Amino acid sequence: MRPIPRPLAVSLGDPAGIGPEVVGKCWDNRDRFALPPFVAVGDPRSLSAVWDGPIATIDDPSEADSAFDVGLPILQIPAADADMPGRPSTAGAHCSLDSLELAVGLARSGSASAVVTGPVSKVQLYQIGFSHPGQTEFVAERCGIDPGNVAMMLAGPTLRCVPVTTHIPLNRVAAALSSSLIEARGRTTLRGLQRNFGIEDPVLAVSGLNPHAGEGGALGREEIDLVQPAIDALRAEGWRITGPHPADSMFHPSARSRYDAALCMYHDQALIPLKALHFDEGVNMTLGLPIVRTAPDHGTAFDIAGQDAADPRAMAAAIRMAATAAETRLFAAA
Numbered sequence: 001m002r003p004i005p006r007p008l009a010v011s012l013g014d015p016a017g018i019g020p021e022v023v024g025k026c027w028d029n030r031d032r033f034a035l036p037p038f039v040a041v042g043d044p045r046s047l048s049a050v051w052d053g054p055i056a057t058i059d060d061p062s063e064a065d066s067a068f069d070v071g072l073p074i075l076q077i078p079a080a081d082a083d084m085p086g087r088p089s090t091a092g093a094h095c096s097l098d099s100l101e102l103a104v105g106l107a108r109s110g111s112a113s114a115v116v117t118g119p120v121s122k123v124q125l126y127q128i129g130f131s132h133p134g135q136t137e138f139v140a141e142r143c144g145i146d147p148g149n150v151a152m153m154l155a156g157p158t159l160r161c162v163p164v165t166t167h168i169p170l171n172r173v174a175a176a177l178s179s180s181l182i183e184a185r186g187r188t189t190l191r192g193l194q195r196n197f198g199i200e201d202p203v204l205a206v207s208g209l210n211p212h213a214g215e216g217g218a219l220g221r222e223e224i225d226l227v228q229p230a231i232d233a234l235r236a237e238g239w240r241i242t243g244p245h246p247a248d249s250m251f252h253p254s255a256r257s258r259y260d261a262a263l264c265m266y267h268d269q270a271l272i273p274l275k276a277l278h279f280d281e282g283v284n285m286t287l288g289l290p291i292v293r294t295a296p297d298h299g300t301a302f303d304i305a306g307q308d309a310a311d312p313r314a315m316a317a318a319i320r321m322a323a324t325a326a327e328t329r330l331f332a333a334a
Contacts, residue, residue: 015083020042151189
């Protein structure tokens, strides 16, 4: 990996969750995980509570490179009160939101090459007035992008998946689908593969909604009325698209070797295969942004916070993928 000129900004997430622990462990294992310099953003006390490594407090991201081999660089966002691991609080929610805001701002200003967001508690954030469905929508808004124009990609070493619909009840999926939505998500995915992964001519495999992809209309007409028109429209633009495929035959090794990403119709259709294959290495990347944003595909795990039980591999994968995407964008623009 060629060095990128600015460090990555990594928000610690909720200080009572496992975010501080996995970020500290990533610094401990920076050589083993092949991680570039990064700067943590959050309350140093949340790190000290769960990790005994060295912390290098800095005032500007430009200081991260020189500090990185001495200690974990951190830009301080002190909470009003220090959180206990596993015991989320209102003060911690404010701290996690402030950390997210600063980390995104660093990436937007160019002071950081990308942003990696640690896990937050939506319940805690909602209690302090957070009005977005999640961090993805918050980041999109801060970047001036309509949340409807971004896509959530879940990625692991052998699979990338994008759900067309995300956090809605299963009984509302069919009504939420439209050809225009499928087409938009597909186009965002294809452009994201080019921009973030350097795949010049990507192949997108599109799933059906119904069992057996509708069986020619016998098991549902969504594939005929919604999915196929979207595929045809994208093909007319010159993209390489296959499908609609029965979802139960899209994820075995031979099938995965034939495409660069899978476009799925709903949340679990995309996330079940990704987590079955890469539970400890899954990364959430937001496509369609002017900045690079990734996150580990796990939550705050308050139940194990402070027990030295958190696995850092997903956070390491998120940092590594963000660096690769930032490098790809940088050298494509050069």
